[in-house]
Amino acid sequence: MGRLIKEILADILTRDELKDVISGFDVIGDIAIVKIPDTLLPKKELIAQTLLKNVKNIKAVFRQASPIYGEYRLMELEYLAGENRTYTEHKESGCRFLLDIQKVYFSPRLSGERLRIANLVKDDEVVVNMFAGVGTFSIIIAKQVKTSFNYAIDVNPYAYEMILRNAFINKVDDRVIALLGDAGRAIESRLLSSADRVLMPFPERALDYFPYAVKALKEEGGTIHLYLHVKSKPVNDVIEETLPKLSNPTKLKIDSINGKVVREVGPKIDQVVLDINLT
Ligand SMILES: C[S@@+](CC[C@H](N)C(=O)[O-])C[C@H]1O[C@@H](n2cnc3c(N)ncnc32)[C@H](O)[C@@H]1O
Incomplete structure (x- = not known):
């Protein structure tokens, strides 16, 4: 996708302008979201029309008009071109996800990581997803591991509704239980000592x-x-710095930690995942 977009925009942008736009481009379902630097705002309509005209399957283009903010991790969107709607259906790993990109967080950039986790889940595991969004991790796991049992928690009422709906349309609603509310409270009230895996x-x-x-x-x-x-650094340094910050009120002990960079999220800032085994 990256190369294609690059070729399409090469006619209207300089090489430096191109780099900025490409790094902030996502497609969710049939909606494109672009981050456009301030210096390029005068060209925003031209960029959007060019994308709409040339990228197959894109029906609408929006600009990310704010950083991701608040408890629900939302962003302000500015409509630029095509159909003026924010509701779409996104396909990933053989699953369908219905969502309104204005009402719930969703990143297509985590698809590889969601699949990696699903591949780690073994038969009969109970998996608690503390921050589930529209249920992506939980539904992909349930679809792939038929004997797994999944709890998907989110504090955003719209995310909760979409977990229910997406679990239903993917036919895993018997194995994905949506819980609305704060993840800490949900665990304290009904999920203590219940999980093989927590996301x-x-x-x-x-x-x-x-x-x-x-x-x-x-x-x-x-x-x-x-x-x-975290600031970009070797993953072993991240593990060493994080270990003292892991507060553990139980008798379980950390057995091993493996880490990996999931993706770059900003200039010299990485999203890192630590897989922490406790016994
Ligand atoms: C970064 S998003 C999760 C993305 C999701 N896992 C995915 O793969 O698309 C974080 C989610 O946590 C939810 N959230 C924020 N605070 C929460 C809390 N205290 N308890 C449960 N969910 C919370 C937000 O509403 C948001 O949907």
């Missing part, structure tokens, strides 16, 4: 919620996938 795909809050993730693990232990945003 924490919310880098800004993952460290604060780590104690709840450990409490959710079964007494014999399990695995926590903790996502962080």
Whole structure:
């Protein structure tokens, strides 16, 4: 996709302008979202029309008009071209996801990571997703591992509705249970010592919620996938710096930690995942 977009925009942008636009371009379903630097704003309509005309399957183009903000991790969008709607259907790993990109967080850039996690899940596992969005991780896991049982928690009522709906259309609603509310409270009230695996795909809050993730693990232990945003550095340094910050109110002990860079999220800032095994 990157090369194609580059070729399409090469006619209207200089090489430096091109780099800025390409790095901030996403397609969710049939909607394109572009980040356009201030210096290029006078060309925003031209960029949007060019994309709409030349990229197959794109029916609408929006500009990301704010950083991602707030508890629900939303962004302001400015309509630029095509159909003026923010509701779409996105396909990933053989699953369908309905969502309104204005009402819930979704990143297509995590598709590889979602599949990696699904491939780690074994038969009969109970998986708690503390920050589920529209249910992406949980639904892909449930679809791939037919005997897994998944809890998908989100505090955003619209995300909760979409987990229910997406679990239903993907025919995994018997194995994906949506829970509305704060992940810490949901674990304290009904998921203590219940999980083989806990997902924490919310880098800004993952460290604060780590104690709840450990409490959710079964007494014999399990695995926590903790996502962080860090200044680019070797992953071993990230592990060393993070270890003292992991507060653990249980008798479980950390057995091993493996880390990997998931993606670059800004200039010299990476999203990193730590796979933490506790026994
Ligand atoms: C970065 S997004 C998760 C993305 C999702 N896992 C995916 O793959 O698309 C973080 C999510 O956590 C939710 N959230 C924020 N605070 C929360 C809390 N205290 N408890 C549960 N969910 C929360 C937000 O509403 C948002 O949907």
